[in-house]
Amino acid sequence: MIWHVQNENFILDSTRIFMKAFRLLLFDGSLIFPECILIFGLILLLMIDSTSDQKDIPWLYFISSTSLVMSITALLFRWREEPMISFSGNFQTNNFNEIFQFLILLCSTLCIPLSVEYIECTEMAITEFLLFVLTATLGGMFLCGANDLITIFVAPECFSLCSYLLSGYTKKDVRSNEATMKYLLMGGASSSILVHGFSWLYGSSGGEIELQEIVNGLINTQMYNSPGISIALIFITVGIGFKLSPAPSHQWTPDVYEGSPTPVVAFLSVTSKVAASALATRIFDIPFYFSSNEWHLLLEILAILSMILGNLIAITQTSMKRMLAYSSIGQIGYVIIGIIVGDSNDGYASMITYMLFYISMNLGTFACIVLFGLRTGTDNIRDYAGLYTKDPFLALSLALCLLSLGGLPPLAGFFGKLYLFWCGWQAGLYFLVLIGLLTSVVSIYYYII
Template sequence: MESGFDLRFLYGSTILPECILILGLIILLAIDLTSEGDTYWSYPISLTGSVTGIMVLFSQWRGEPIISLLCGPQTNTCDDIFQFLILLCLILCAPLFTEYFQCTEMAVTESLFFALAATLGGMFLCCASDLVTIFVALECSSLCFYLLSGCTSRDVRSGEATMKYLLMGGTSSSILVYGFSWLYGLSGGEVQLWGILNGLVESKMQNSEGTSIALVCIMVGIAFKLSLVPFHQWTPDVYEGLPTPVVAFLSVTSKVAALALATRIFNLFAPFSDEWHLLLEILAILSMILGNFIAIAQTSMKRMLAYSSISQIGYIMIGLIAGNPSGYASMLTYTLFYIFVNLGAFASIALFGLRTGTDSIRDCAGLYGQDPLLALCLTLCLLSLGGFPPLSGFFGKLYLFWCGWQAGLYLLVSIGLVASVISIYCYLKIIKLLMGGGHGGELDTPRTGDDRILSFSSPHTPESLIELSMMLCVIASTTLGLIMNPITTIARDNIFN
């Protein structure tokens, strides 16, 4: 095993991408302190940092173990894949932050600063291998999400959603740390994950009641971050109350980071406990069924996507529960597709909200007659979420269910198929409104939720960045499924090999 304490500490380990983001944070902070108001350079700096970080990750793609000062032994590229997904979320969401916040006269630099900091915490979480680093990285990301949630101080709903998110997030973090404390004590004072595993084996506590309590507490903390039923109560209210770009960023980044943590912990303790396997199956089943059923009754697009995200994470859990390289590969592949599809839908809603001041499903009626491009993009994203061929959502679900079926998860896959059929009705109902007649919201004047006319301070065409991000996500969600084979091959060959 090579050591990362020489020059490879920066280039051969995973620390260089994080250093790039830290440099971007310093520059954004300096700009915010020295300039009056927002500047045009905030977005290019954020975009440059995230793109450079992805390029470094590709250059570090490795097949041999490396020791990192902060992240411990790195034996596969699974961590790099999760970090790539988190940086991809930032790249796709940064245009939404920039244009939306400029149109609504909110602080762009401040929002991008917190988005970068949340991404930084998520990247450290993806490669953390000890309890202290896991908790610090998780809280770094969570606190930035809380601060992003409170950026709209003039909106009462945003303040209420932020308070609910903060209180429930703090409670879940406390339960997670309580589980960590059980592992720390039962393993004889170890903080490294592999040290905890060896300590439990040496003390013959791997099958004890204390270990079960620890895993249940950890599962509760992770389930909150993933919005799994019944730990999903915060999700619809937070999604509805927060600005659309913040919701879009939160809906994908937090889930990718939580999936990375869940994959690391549950894969480590899988040989010693089958209880987490059964509990995760129950959570996945409840999420798929309740998420899709409740989504049908929603009247707000953002609340509908909130319950849709609950059901989608239920599908993703099938790959995690499978517990083999093919299962993890299907989980990562579907997560990649979900990022593009979900962000494409939120970008469409953000654009519609800026132009009409509402996210009501009823106000989307007849949208195709007023803005065919926007209606078509939203339609393609909804169809992909429902799993219509030949969109990427279809191929992602097909591979995910196939891997689950091969792993013997017959009940879970069967319920997933039924839940997918239920979701199709929800999405088709909205598409029928989009393509049909009716009196939707007026699209000629950009407004906020309080119908206040806005002034644009953007140096380029208003909403151009949102349209660019929307088009990029729609193209990816439409075409990625056609080149799925190399994607799944790369994921499968680099997971826990």
């Protein structure tokens, strides 16, 4: 009898939860229509894979690419709408968040055609690769609009889990397995640190989880200048630092870049930076509004270390992918300048502009590396010598992308850095800008060599 009553209560509770979720989806579903398109694409991929043979492989690429393009289209049609908070305050839609979502979708859309030939030559499982890419994209998009601590934790974990699986996709490669284990262990540790920081933020605000409510809670409890907020800031900065991979949180980056399949590296090198930058802007700007001096100082230290260590260590590398790994560490130092400047002096605008150029330059570089690697089977920088005599177009394309990454005029990377450094100079970040200029000169040296 007791079991029967408990069972009925369980059914009633489950029904209430389902009806509440259905009501939220019914009224707020239009606000996540681009994400719903990706979910529908994931379902189609699974259905086709379970009933198809080798002849249907082109359909898998078509469905994945079409889902991403349709999601971009839906995002653009939603542009200029008023900011909206939906799903009981868990998700926020505004133009600023949608820019980051657009960049993530753009990265994923470009990475799929980049990986086709590599997957065919290495005989990697196609469906799983596409599923992980779309799921990681979905996690990144939800992260851009996350408005409470729970969603901010779950969304990047969705992205991270897919990243771990993608980095270890070539299971027979010892380097890939080693890189995946290091990535997984450090990722798990950083997530724990991030959650610990969230717990301090949650307690200091009086039990609030929505970002703006946390600010109101800190005002009500008079805890906005307390030691607890400083502890939360340190732990959250360390946790986000792993996602951004600035120095000194960069230890996993070179090994993952070297050991992972090249299309996976291309995907992770851009999407993870965009998603983590979106997270950093929301976390630092809203809950830590009263601690702006403290987090500015922390980010300035990270930016200086990243620009100096990343570019100097890149000079000593013999592997092209490891060199690009350390280069990306230096690049994130430049991006941090835009995060520090913030809304004032067009800091975010310069950061987003630079990231758009960085995406095109980085993916172009990795496209050249994929083609070169499939032809030669090597990743050593010395083996690129004489490439112009064998394939002038590939050599020129690679040179243009690398020199643009270095910021050589009149290429796109130069104007991106110029805008970013100008905004930093206007905001009074003179030392950071000077370090950025000097390290940019260093980066041109190892890109040319």
